[in-house]
Amino acid sequence: MSMLELLGVSKSYGEGSTQVHALRDVSLTVDEGAMVAVMGPSGSGKSTLLTIAGTLEAPSSGEVLIAGQPVSTVSRGTKAALRRRVIGYVFQDFNLLPGLTAAENVSLPLELDGLSARKARVAGLKALDRLGLGGRAAHYPDQLSGGERQRVAIARAMVGDRRLLLADEPSGALDSANAQAVMHLLHDACKEAGMTAVVVTHDAQLASWADRVVFLRDGQVTDQTDPAPGPESLLHTEPNQ
Amino acid sequence: MSVRHAMLALLSEGPKYGLQLREEFEARTGEVWPLNVGQVYATLQRLERDGLVESDGTSDEGPRKAFLITPEGEQELARWLRRPPDLSSPPRDELVMKVLVALYVPAADVHAVIQAHRRYLVELMQQWTRIKADDTGSDLSMSLAVDAELFRLDSVVRWLDAAEARVNRAAAEPSAIRMSEDEAPAPLPWRRRGAGVRR
Numbered sequence: 001m002s003m004l005e006l007l008g009v010s011k012s013y014g015e016g017s018t019q020v021h022a023l024r025d026v027s028l029t030v031d032e033g034a035m036v037a038v039m040g041p042s043g044s045g046k047s048t049l050l051t052i053a054g055t056l057e058a059p060s061s062g063e064v065l066i067a068g069q070p071v072s073t074v075s076r077g078t079k080a081a082l083r084r085r086v087i088g089y090v091f092q093d094f095n096l097l098p099g100l101t102a103a104e105n106v107s108l109p110l111e112l113d114g115l116s117a118r119k120a121r122v123a124g125l126k127a128l129d130r131l132g133l134g135g136r137a138a139h140y141p142d143q144l145s146g147g148e149r150q151r152v153a154i155a156r157a158m159v160g161d162r163r164l165l166l167a168d169e170p171s172g173a174l175d176s177a178n179a180q181a182v183m184h185l186l187h188d189a190c191k192e193a194g195m196t197a198v199v200v201t202h203d204a205q206l207a208s209w210a211d212r213v214v215f216l217r218d219g220q221v222t223d224q225t226d227p228a229p230g231p232e233s234l235l236h237t238e239p240n241q
Numbered sequence: 242m243s244v245r246h247a248m249l250a251l252l253s254e255g256p257k258y259g260l261q262l263r264e265e266f267e268a269r270t271g272e273v274w275p276l277n278v279g280q281v282y283a284t285l286q287r288l289e290r291d292g293l294v295e296s297d298g299t300s301d302e303g304p305r306k307a308f309l310i311t312p313e314g315e316q317e318l319a320r321w322l323r324r325p326p327d328l329s330s331p332p333r334d335e336l337v338m339k340v341l342v343a344l345y346v347p348a349a350d351v352h353a354v355i356q357a358h359r360r361y362l363v364e365l366m367q368q369w370t371r372i373k374a375d376d377t378g379s380d381l382s383m384s385l386a387v388d389a390e391l392f393r394l395d396s397v398v399r400w401l402d403a404a405e406a407r408v409n410r411a412a413a414e415p416s417a418i419r420m421s422e423d424e425a426p427a428p429l430p431w432r433r434r435g436a437g438v439r440r
Contacts (some may be wrong), residue, residue, distance in 0.1 A: 039363070041402065069307075180373075187374055204398040205391055208366035209374070215356065223356050225364045 001068070001197035003164055004030040005051055009062035011048050011219075022048040024219045025062070032163070035190040035197045037207035040216035046200040047168055049216065053198060054087050054166045055079050066164065084113045087164045088157025090186075092172035094149045096156075097140040102128060102148075103137035106156045113160075127155040130193070131185060147178035154185055158195060165189060165197040171206055183209040244284045249310060249318040252294060256309040259285060269382050283357065292316055336397065340404055351408055359401045366394050 006045050011023040023045045030036050040046050040079055051057040052064060055071050066069040074082070075098055096105045107124030128137050129150045141149055144234045150170060167186060171179030187209045189195040199210060215223040244266075251257060251265050263281045276404055285308055288294040293314035297307040310318070344352040369391050376384060 041406065121273070184374065191374075192326075203395075204363050204366055205370075206362060207397045208370040208391070213363050213367070214358075215360070217352075217356075224358050225360055225367060 001032050002029045002065070002133055003032045003034075003067055004028070004198065005063075005065040006049070007063045009049075009052060009059045009064065011045075011060050012050060013059070021219050021220070023052070023059070026216075026219070026221055028214060028221065030196055030198055032132070032196050033190055033194055034212065035187055035199065035210045037206045037210035037213045038198065038200045038216055039202060039213055041202065044216045045219040046202075046216055048219075050168050050198065050200050051167050054089060064154060064190055073212070084109060085160065086162060087166060088159075088162040088172065089169045090150070090153050090157045090165060090167035092169040094153045094173070096149055096152060098141050101138050101140055102133060102144065102152045102155075105141070106159050109156060110160050115160075123159055124155070126161040129186070130158070131155045145178075146174050147181060150174060150178070150182050151185065154182070158189060158193070163194070163196060165195050165199075167197065167199045169201055171201070171203070172197060179203075179206060243321075245278060245288060246318060246321045248281070248284055248288060248294060248308075249314050249321075252308055252310040253315065253318055256297075256307050258305055258307050262308070288314070337400075340401070344408070352405065355401050355405050355408075359398055362394050362398050362401075366391055368400075369394070 006026055006028040009026045010021070011021055012019050012021045014020055023040060025119070026045075028036075028049075038046050038049060048057070050160035052059050055064065055066070058072070066086060071079060071082070096102075097108070099120075100108065101139060103121060103124045106127050107117075110120035112122055115123070116217075125134065125206075126139055129132055131154060133148060133151055133155065136148060144152065148237050150173075154170070157167075164185065170186070171182045174182060183199070183206050186199060190197050190211075197210075199206070201207050212223040212227070214221055247266055248262055251262050251269075257265070259281055260278075263276055263278060264286070266276055266281070285294065285296075289296055289308070292311060294308045294310055297309075340351065340354060340356070343349040343351045369387050372387050373384070373391075376387070378384060
């Protein structure tokens with residue numbers, strides 16, 4: 001089943017001679033449990049694609065389906081519920097609230113959604129544990145390293161029953177080792193926890209964690225990788241001298 | 242890396258049998274460089290002839306013949322470890338050539354050429370990264386070898402990205418392009434220098 005579908009999505013800003021086409025007729029299907037990376041230079045429309053996929057912005061034309069549900073036909077309330085319960089967002093600059101501990105940051109979306117503080121806290125701690133941050137639950141963001149902060153942000157994006165992770169340059173502010181670790185976590189979230197992830201990045205090493213890499217240029221999908229053969233094809237080739 | 246110096250490195254830990262050397266070589270080069278038995282024994286014979294290793298003197302040429310490194314072998318190994326490989330002249334890079342040629346072929350879409358290569362490289366990187374995803378981190382040599390390959394491929398993707406941006410800028414400002422009928426393109430630096438082309 002596809003978790004996310006974009007059908008002929010276009011997005012333009014402004015009018016007449018100043019009109020900018022951020023996306024042109026983009027179609028993309030992401031199956032449940034898949035990790036897809038969107039690669040492209042700055043200004044190619046990557047972030048617009050993600051905000052439209054996350055229902056944070058409406059397309060100028062075309063349709064977005066989340067878990068089979070066409071977003072344009074649902075009420076504002078249902079759309080808001082999708083954003084609170086189904087979709088998790090991860091941003092480059094983490095966006096953690098400085099006055100809340102790691103556990104409070106992670107459980108906040110559930111509390112806002114009406115869950116009791118106690119249940120939200122239990123779910124928050126579980127999400128932190130899953131990302132190896134159980135021991136950091138009581139720490140404030142400024143007591144955490146950059147890599148740990150992003151792991152808290154991922155835990156917040158996964159907390160509860162969220163199934164679709166949308167990440168915009170999630171490793172952008174991290175060093176190479178932490179950036180790899182974040183992608184490894186997103187990869188495992190898909191393979192082990194059954195999440196679906198769309199990750200926007202301009203970095204090929206990070207994109208290569210995905211099952212499929214979609215290339216965006218001037219607002220259009222220009223290409224995508226074929227499902228890669230297993231890694232064993234790289235090993236035991238011709239003996240070298 | 243030469244098999245010769247790899248054998249010296251393995252023997253620097255202590256005397257070993259031929260078959261053992263082959264197995265350890267494969268284990269430590271992260272399985273990315275398989276060897277056949279013949280290569281191992283031919284290399285050991287040459288090392289013995291050059292006085293860099295000694296055998297236990299048995300006439301047996303099979304897997305039970307033991308080898309040990311000599312003081313000359315130790316010195317050669319130390320020299321080799323610190324000797325930088327020759328990176329002074331750029332390798333003749335087929336991919337770079339194809340992108341340069343695409344610029345001047347009227348029917349070629351340089352963006353499509355760049356993207357075809359970019360996709361191939363990213364697909365290869367996906368394969369290497371899958372090894373990393375399954376890796377428990379226990380095999381340090383394997384992790385280092387996979388990282389090296391990923392960084393190498395990544396550098397080519399970065400070059401393609403930079404090349405595409407440069408092509409776009411040149412298209413936006415045609416006057417910035419140096420090509421005109423009476424001005425031939427400058428020879429590539431390594432051609433001009435007349436240096437040997439390395440592959």
